Amino acid sequence: MLRSSVNNKQSCPIPKKVRFSNPLLMCVNNDRKISYVCINCGAEIEELHKKYSSSVLKIMSCETCKQVADKYIEFEPIIILIDLVLLSQPAFRHVMYNTKFKIYAKILVVQLLFESYYVWIDAPKPFDVGEFASEKEFYFSFLLTSLDYILLVLMLQLWTKATNGSSHDLSTIHFVKAMTLAKVAKFFMIPLVIWSSNASDSASLRLLLVNGYYFLSVTQVLSILTNSSRRSSAFMTLVTIIVKHIVIVELNQRLRNVVMI
Numbered sequence: 001m002l003r004s005s006v007n008n009k010q011s012c013p014i015p016k017k018v019r020f021s022n023p024l025l026m027c028v029n030n031d032r033k034i035s036y037v038c039i040n041c042g043a044e045i046e047e048l049h050k051k052y053s054s055s056v057l058k059i060m061s062c063e064t065c066k067q068v069a070d071k072y073i074e075f076e077p078i079i080i081l082i083d084l085v086l087l088s089q090p091a092f093r094h095v096m097y098n099t100k101f102k103i104y105a106k107i108l109v110v111q112l113l114f115e116s117y118y119v120w121i122d123a124p125k126p127f128d129v130g131e132f133a134s135e136k137e138f139y140f141s142f143l144l145t146s147l148d149y150i151l152l153v154l155m156l157q158l159w160t161k162a163t164n165g166s167s168h169d170l171s172t173i174h175f176v177k178a179m180t181l182a183k184v185a186k187f188f189m190i191p192l193v194i195w196s197s198n199a200s201d202s203a204s205l206r207l208l209l210v211n212g213y214y215f216l217s218v219t220q221v222l223s224i225l226t227n228s229s230r231r232s233s234a235f236m237t238l239v240t241i242i243v244k245h246i247v248i249v250e251l252n253q254r255l256r257n258v259v260m261i
Helices: 002-010 077-085 089-097 104-122 131-168 172-194 202-226 230-259
Strands: 049-051 057-059
Touching: 077 089, 089 172, 089 202, 104 131, 104 172, 131 172, 131 202, 131 230, 172 202, 202 230
Parallel strands: none
Antiparallel strands: 049 057
16 A cells, blocks of 8 residues: 555656746646745745644745745735736736645636626717617627637637646646636726716726736736746736637627627
């Protein structure tokens, strides 16, 4: 029994001082991820802390950068949330790699519904539109918002695979989780919904600020996910958003003629 466990460990050696090109590509032993990542440099580590007793807990240091591997394990969630709002790379790494954060699907559904609602109420409507037609318009907005998100995930994944090859062969679920975390920035559109009745030129400025913050959020998460520079991630994000917008505009025209009959 002891010999088999030793063989399992030797079949997947992990050098302690090696910085992995992709923190998500972790060695798997018996279907279990055995490593975390340092929130400062992204290097893979075997454990975040050692528990000596019920009251004594020692936080481990990263052997690559010599800093505390994950300071956020002692922080309150509100502090982590504030750092996420400030687009802190260590905070994003903590949530993406070192926590059991399992409500991505719920957050994604809420995000898509809210963004669809904003698109729906912001779209111009004729005065004689019926209740059924208005409800159908909302479902159509949800369809376009969902397609927009799917295109974002797939385009970034394909681009990453094409430019970096198998070294960043991440699955779709990795990009879904990362982009869902970045899309939390869209919740800043809530004030736009509240103040939508106040017609002013500042409304477009507020929307521009929200979209700009969303762009920075996607750039930051993509940089962490692919372990690339912020400049290259920003370029990839910008081109992807532009191409995605062109595709969505074209799909809007074509699908409206089919669905909204």
